[in-house]
Amino acid sequence: QVQLVESGGGSVQAGGSRRLSCTISTYSSGNRCMGWFRKAPGKEREGVAAVLGGRAFTDYADAVKGRFTISQEHAAQSTVYLQMNSLKPEDTAMYYCAASTRYGGECLRIAYYNVWGQGTQVTVSS
Numbered sequence: 001q002v003q004l005v006e007s008g009g010g011s012v013q014a015g016g017s018r019r020l021s022c023t024i025s026t027y028s029s030g031n032r033c034m035g036w037f038r039k040a041p042g043k044e045r046e047g048v049a050a051v052l053g054g055r056a057f058t059d060y061a062d063a064v065k066g067r068f069t070i071s072q073e074h075a076a077q078s079t080v081y082l083q084m085n086s087l088k089p090e091d092t093a094m095y096y097c098a099a100s101t102r103y104g105g106e107c108l109r110i111a112y113y114n115v116w117g118q119g120t121q122v123t124v125s126s
Contacts, residue, residue, distance in 0.1 A: 004099060014086055034078070035107055053078070
């Protein structure tokens with residue numbers, strides 16, 4: 001059974017940085033989408049950044065391009081990172097890691113994912 005464990009959330013001042021980590025167990029990431037999504041109060045869950053496992057392909061929401069970077073580490077378990085720089089108060093949200101067990105696909109589409117983590121809160125103060 002695929003399991004995701006996120007870490008790295010917390011509070012940070014505007015302009016600061018934060019790195020989220022997601023460890024995915026019992027999962028072969030090759031040619032599969034892994035991504036980060038977020039949900040702010042009163043808003044729908046949205047895609048933030050995604051990577052296609054084993055490929056040089058990443059995708060980002062317009063709101064985070066140039067500030068956030070997604071990366072993947074290959075080891076005994078797949079680990080996906082989200083480096084967040086130049087954080088803004090509007091980045092405040094619950095951040096979720098997700099993995100797809102399908103091959104390929106549109107990696108920023110929420111509907112494409114079938115395994116989700118519990119979420120980690122990121123709060124950016126002005």
